[in-house]
Amino acid sequence: MDNLNLRKNLLKNCHKIVVKAGTRLLTDRTRIEILVNGIAELRKRNYQVILVTSGAVGMGMKELGLEKRPKKLAEVQALAAIGQGKLMEIYEQQCAEHGIKTAQLLLTAMDLRNRSRYLNAMNCINALLENGVLPIVNENDSVSVDELKFGDNDMLAAMLGSLTNAELTIILTTEIGLRDRDENGDLSDRISVVEKLDDSLMDIAQGTDNSEFSIGGMSSKLKAAHLVMASGNYLYIADGREADILKKIADGEDVGTLFLPMERKLHSKKIWINFFSKCSGKLYVDSGAANAISEKGKSLLPLGVKAIAGAFKRGDTVEIIDQKTQKIIARGLVNYDAEDCLKIMQKHSKSLAEVLGKDSPDEVVHRDNLVLI
Numbered sequence: 001m002d003n004l005n006l007r008k009n010l011l012k013n014c015h016k017i018v019v020k021a022g023t024r025l026l027t028d029r030t031r032i033e034i035l036v037n038g039i040a041e042l043r044k045r046n047y048q049v050i051l052v053t054s055g056a057v058g059m060g061m062k063e064l065g066l067e068k069r070p071k072k073l074a075e076v077q078a079l080a081a082i083g084q085g086k087l088m089e090i091y092e093q094q095c096a097e098h099g100i101k102t103a104q105l106l107l108t109a110m111d112l113r114n115r116s117r118y119l120n121a122m123n124c125i126n127a128l129l130e131n132g133v134l135p136i137v138n139e140n141d142s143v144s145v146d147e148l149k150f151g152d153n154d155m156l157a158a159m160l161g162s163l164t165n166a167e168l169t170i171i172l173t174t175e176i177g178l179r180d181r182d183e184n185g186d187l188s189d190r191i192s193v194v195e196k197l198d199d200s201l202m203d204i205a206q207g208t209d210n211s212e213f214s215i216g217g218m219s220s221k222l223k224a225a226h227l228v229m230a231s232g233n234y235l236y237i238a239d240g241r242e243a244d245i246l247k248k249i250a251d252g253e254d255v256g257t258l259f260l261p262m263e264r265k266l267h268s269k270k271i272w273i274n275f276f277s278k279c280s281g282k283l284y285v286d287s288g289a290a291n292a293i294s295e296k297g298k299s300l301l302p303l304g305v306k307a308i309a310g311a312f313k314r315g316d317t318v319e320i321i322d323q324k325t326q327k328i329i330a331r332g333l334v335n336y337d338a339e340d341c342l343k344i345m346q347k348h349s350k351s352l353a354e355v356l357g358k359d360s361p362d363e364v365v366h367r368d369n370l371v372l373i
Helices: 003-012 029-044 056-064 073-096 109-113 115-130 153-163 199-204 218-230 245-250 268-276 287-296 338-344 349-356
Strands: 016-021 048-053 102-107 134-139 168-173 179-181 187-190 234-239 257-259 279-285 305-309 317-322 328-333 370-372
Touching: 003 245, 003 257, 016 029, 016 153, 029 048, 029 073, 029 245, 048 115, 048 153, 056 073, 073 102, 073 134, 102 109, 102 115, 109 115, 115 134, 115 153, 134 153, 153 168, 153 218, 153 268, 168 218, 168 245, 179 199, 199 218, 218 234, 218 257, 218 268, 234 245, 268 328, 268 370, 279 287, 287 317, 287 328, 287 370, 305 338, 338 349
Parallel strands: 016 048, 016 168, 048 134, 102 134, 168 234, 279 317
Antiparallel strands: 179 187, 234 257, 279 305, 317 328, 328 370
């Protein structure tokens, strides 16, 4: 299928869209007006839309006349508390001009990591959509701490896209899309379609982080794309500075970069392990175990574990790291707590009952509870 037909067929079969706008696109009322105009256009075409917005901290900075984003957590939280209400006030005013009712949802990462809490959040969002209300979602920066943060709203948008089964997630940024690099390493032509994310694409996506005003660069957007693709859906990275960019996407024009779903999407449990669960520890493995996991689809056995880190419990998520290369090769749900892992590492599975004094699983991490990075 050619590029344009691919895009048009996507929009023809799409019902729900997540739109994410970053801080740099929300610098003033005019920018927000342009964004809301685009969302109104999507809603006219009967798409259900969820908006993920940054900008609360940036709005707080403008209110206090600050040009540089502070480093201290408490100061960032204070700016978010100042800016969030002002940001929503502008959204409500702009949406009202199109007859759109809005609702605000402030989430922390824990809200989507905990099953009962994320089900409550999803039920709320679905109820809003059924009533024609535009959900406007932001990270709750005024209470979030490092261990409860998404990292940036790119990942929040991807998580919501996955959990709500949105066929399309659109990340609006200040770039025309993912761009290739020439022989000198400089950014060059826009990449129109990405069928598979690999190391070469991650290498060219050097961060566009500007800690003085915002967080998140192209690398974070590719991580978000990975989640959406693994969930079996599409993701756009497009230039939010274009006034009619959402209309162009809805028309199926060749703009931005379109990321295609994986041919075999990950099971929902493995999506949760890889993208939603909090990592509680690390298992360092030898080259033989690393190869067995990465190339042969095997479980991790105690014999291959060389060292551990962290105070994890049975059932927690751990990273599996190749001790030689120091690269993370997988994440998985561990069958033992850290104390027992120390006792059984580098031992054969048949000796585990004798070491621990009880019948125990042969695997430290079973392959059904393991996902490759």
